[in-house]
Amino acid sequence: MSMIKKKKNTQSQLPSVTENARNFCGQKRTILVIAICVILALIAGVIIRGVNLAIEFDGGTILNYTYQGDLDTNKVKSETEKIVATPVTVRTGESLDSDDLQLNISFTTDEGFNADKQFALTEALNEAFPENSLELYDSKDVSPSSGREFLLKCLVAMILAAVLIIIYIAVRFKKIGGWSAGICSIFALCHDLVAALAASVICGFEFNANIVAVILTILGYSINNTIVIYDRIRENRTLYPKATLNELINLGCTQSLKRSLRTSITTIGTMVVVSVVVLISGYTSLLSFSVPLIFGLISGTYSSLFVAPVTWSWWMGKKAKKSKKA
Amino acid sequence: MKKTGKLTFFIVAAFILLFTASTVAGFDYFYGDNKTTVVKGVDDIRLGIDIQGGVDVTFAPADGYDATDEQLDAATEIIKARLGALGINDNELYSEYKSDRIIVRFPWQAGESEFDAQAAVKELGEMAQLTFRKGTDTETDEEGNIYPTGEIVLTGGDIESANYVNRPDSSGNYEWVVTLKFKESGKDAFTAATAELAGTGTPMSIWMDNTMISAPTVNEVITKDSAEINGHFDNESSKKLADQINSGALPFKMETTSFQTISSTMGKGSLDAILLAAYIAFAFIAVYMIILYRLPGFVAVLAIIGQIAGTLAAVTGWFGFMPGSTLTIPGIAGIILSVGMGVDANIITGERIKEEIRSGKTLDSAIKVAYKRAFSAILDGNITNVIIAVILMGAFGVPSSFFSKILNKTVFFMFGATTEGVVYSFGFTLLVGVICNFVFGVFAARLMVTSLSKFKAFRSRKLYGGVEK
Numbered sequence: 127m128s129m130i131k132k133k134k135n136t137q138s139q140l141p142s143v144t145e146n147a148r149n150f151c152g153q154k155r156t157i158l159v160i161a162i163c164v165i166l167a168l169i170a171g172v173i174i175r176g177v178n179l180a181i182e183f184d185g186g187t188i189l190n191y192t193y194q195g196d197l198d199t200n201k202v203k204s205e206t207e208k209i210v211a212t213p214v215t216v217r218t219g220e221s222l223d224s225d226d227l228q229l230n231i232s233f234t235t236d237e238g239f240n241a242d243k244q245f246a247l248t249e250a251l252n253e254a255f256p257e258n259s260l261e262l263y264d265s266k267d268v269s270p271s272s273g274r275e276f277l278l279k280c281l282v283a284m285i286l287a288a289v290l291i292i293i294y295i296a297v298r299f300k301k302i303g304g305w306s307a308g309i310c311s312i313f314a315l316c317h318d319l320v321a322a323l324a325a326s327v328i329c330g331f332e333f334n335a336n337i338v339a340v341i342l343t344i345l346g347y348s349i350n351n352t353i354v355i356y357d358r359i360r361e362n363r364t365l366y367p368k369a370t371l372n373e374l375i376n377l378g379c380t381q382s383l384k385r386s387l388r389t390s391i392t393t394i395g396t397m398v399v400v401s402v403v404v405l406i407s408g409y410t411s412l413l414s415f416s417v418p419l420i421f422g423l424i425s426g427t428y429s430s431l432f433v434a435p436v437t438w439s440w441w442m443g444k445k446a447k448k449s450k451k452a
Numbered sequence: 453m454k455k456t457g458k459l460t461f462f463i464v465a466a467f468i469l470l471f472t473a474s475t476v477a478g479f480d481y482f483y484g485d486n487k488t489t490v491v492k493g494v495d496d497i498r499l500g501i502d503i504q505g506g507v508d509v510t511f512a513p514a515d516g517y518d519a520t521d522e523q524l525d526a527a528t529e530i531i532k533a534r535l536g537a538l539g540i541n542d543n544e545l546y547s548e549y550k551s552d553r554i555i556v557r558f559p560w561q562a563g564e565s566e567f568d569a570q571a572a573v574k575e576l577g578e579m580a581q582l583t584f585r586k587g588t589d590t591e592t593d594e595e596g597n598i599y600p601t602g603e604i605v606l607t608g609g610d611i612e613s614a615n616y617v618n619r620p621d622s623s624g625n626y627e628w629v630v631t632l633k634f635k636e637s638g639k640d641a642f643t644a645a646t647a648e649l650a651g652t653g654t655p656m657s658i659w660m661d662n663t664m665i666s667a668p669t670v671n672e673v674i675t676k677d678s679a680e681i682n683g684h685f686d687n688e689s690s691k692k693l694a695d696q697i698n699s700g701a702l703p704f705k706m707e708t709t710s711f712q713t714i715s716s717t718m719g720k721g722s723l724d725a726i727l728l729a730a731y732i733a734f735a736f737i738a739v740y741m742i743i744l745y746r747l748p749g750f751v752a753v754l755a756i757i758g759q760i761a762g763t764l765a766a767v768t769g770w771f772g773f774m775p776g777s778t779l780t781i782p783g784i785a786g787i788i789l790s791v792g793m794g795v796d797a798n799i800i801t802g803e804r805i806k807e808e809i810r811s812g813k814t815l816d817s818a819i820k821v822a823y824k825r826a827f828s829a830i831l832d833g834n835i836t837n838v839i840i841a842v843i844l845m846g847a848f849g850v851p852s853s854f855f856s857k858i859l860n861k862t863v864f865f866m867f868g869a870t871t872e873g874v875v876y877s878f879g880f881t882l883l884v885g886v887i888c889n890f891v892f893g894v895f896a897a898r899l900m901v902t903s904l905s906k907f908k909a910f911r912s913r914k915l916y917g918g919v920e921k
Contacts, residue, residue: 238708241707241708242708245574265569266712269709272709294835335782346793354796388803391740395737407724
């Protein structure tokens with residue numbers, strides 16, 4: 127008895143669907159133009175800077191040695207090239223964690239530079255520079271074929287994830303036209319990935335394992351953001367069975383606006399803290415994780431609130447028009 | 453439905469705090485000098501080699517040789533034995549038949565400052581020296597290396613194959629034995645040696661490099677081209693010995709297709725930097741949540757502590773039913789992502805409680821309705837993350853892991869195992885973090901907020917972001 131009374135109570139208190147709702151769908155053109163312009167600008171930036179694939183994906187060899195005294199880098203270069211038989215880049219620098227000097231040798235060979243060859247190279251260098259007491263600090267060698275395989279495997283994993291997510295959304299949001307909603311959420315996700323990847327390229331980071339972690343994180347956040355808004359639209363559909371889709375979208379986005387911004391402040395804030403701490407402490411290898419992620423998260427906030435729902439409204443509008451004509 | 457009483461808050465909060473304390477501190481005691489670890493704490497977390505430094509290497513047969521499964525098993529045994537001989541006992545070793553790969557990872561061993569990684573890895577991949585010798589005599593050289601001195605009867609090249617079979621002995625009892633088949637080159641030498649050793653009690657020893665792998669006594673003169681080793685084998689030990697003997701006849705050596713050494717100081721510094729950032733970010737989130745959502749915000753902070761503790765507990769192996777995992781830098785990113793999802797779940801409900809209160813509901817029904825309505829969004833968002841986590845664990849897990857077995861036989865059939873275990877670690881912490889999010893961020897938080905709202909002191913609508921009626 128009391129249950130029924132309560133329900134009636136909430137119904138009577140419902141404000142109208144347009145009350146307090148901002149008109150997101152009315153800004154369709156502005157929203158999509160901004161999104162497309164930003165993407166185009168970022169892609170242009172990527173083309174200008176050029177993608178710098180790290181050896182995880184491209185194959186290659188990097189050897190870091192610590193050394194003492196003075197070292198003639200040109201002589202190191204010629205000695206190494208004698209053994210490696212391809213052009214070699216040699217740099218020197220200072221180690222982060224001690225006062226040791228560091229020698230960095232990098233090159234790419236067709237088949238990779240396996241442990242046997244590395245051992246021989248170290249022997250030869252020690253023979254050529256006995257005073258400098260070279261010692262291996264860290265090293266990385268990936269053969270080009272296994273690098274490409276890793277890249278391909280990452281791509282397949284992401285495509286599989288995208289397909290499964292579309293299916294999941296299609297099933298869970300059947301009430302509001304699931305397939306198109308799922309595909310639009312993946313479209314918004316691509317928008318965010320482009321933003322993060324382009325930011326990474328434009329900042330001059332190379333594509334390494336960190337970028338895989340960035341992509342994965344954005345995959346999770348972006349889809350989650352979009353789903354929270356879809357969920358609100360789905361709920362509004364039950365509350366306002368007579369409202370048009372655009373009205374529902376407008377209301378859902380307005381209701382989710384605060385939550386989206388507040389969640390984004392915590393996640394982006396966390397990544398800003400990580401970036402600052404890493405910059406101050408000098409362990410900058412993590413910057414190629416945190417900085418692209420910040421851009422991806424900013425883009426994710428924009429795309430889940432605007433791009434995904436508005437693209438979806440546009441799609442459903444087209445579909446409605448078509449069925450009317452027919 | 454069960455009534456949530458005033459007591460519930462204290463029970464749930466105490467549970468979270470006790471759980472967190474036991475996860476962080478662990479539980480161990482000293483009996484004399486022996487430390488017994490009952491529950492592993494954060495100090496016992498196995499850090500990945502990207503943090504503590506070490507070697508990550510993938511071997512494949514040289515010159516693209518297509519090895520059979522037996523040959524790869526034999527090659528794996530060589531590497532296993534050599535790791536032992538080098539004193540590298542803390543290692544991970546996986547082999548994968550499809551792509552003929554063997555993946556080895558090990559951290560720098562404590563106290564090893566003069567360790568030459570390039571030389572060690574070069575040695576791991578080399579062909580094994582298998583010898584059959586008379587007796588088990590050894591000598592020790594100046595550097596303390598022990599090597600065999602018995603007269604060599606056969607070498608690996610004289611052996612056609614070794615196998616392990618389960619067959620009945622003369623009295624009809626089934627037992628595991630290792631059978632050997634010799635090449636022409638080895639047959640006569642073996643016959644002569646068995647003639648000399650039979651009945652003397654002096655064993656014929658079998659060596660892989662400088663490690664004795666078996667020393668059977670010779671019962672009778674063997675004139676055929678085959679022989680049998682028996683004596684208390686089980687399935688596993690007979691297979692191991694057969695693989696080891698086969699390793700001496702491998703027609704290829706193992707080469708590295710990817711080889712990485714990571715300095716132990718670089719990763720440690722990065723870890724310290726991340727931890728510092730995590731503390732600052734947590735403090736910021738805690739203050740932010742409490743200011744924005746007051747009482748539900750405070751509960752959210754407790755829930756997030758529980759969630760982080762739950763994820764760390766899964767990594768340390770706190771839960772007896774599942775083994776722990778290695779924590780890598782992407783693994784920490786996975787924790788950050790799942791904590792973000794946890795914060796988000798609490799923001800969604802916090803906003804909902806405010807909204808329902810402002811729509812004029814009573815406090816009790818506002819809380820009830822808010823948790824109910826917020827749940828579907830939290831569920832769908834988190835399930836998509838579970839999908840991502842499972843795919844990652846399948847695609848980049850070690851060949852023997854559960855998800856990997858399923859996915860690698862279907863979607864990723866054209867790929868071999870990869871060394872990027874770091875990506876697996878991201879999937880692991882994300883999956884566990886999302887599960888903990890349901891337990892703490894949704895279930896425990898609802899219990900705590902509902903329970904607190906029963907107290908007179910906490911009935912003010914202002915505490916939930918509403919306005920006083």
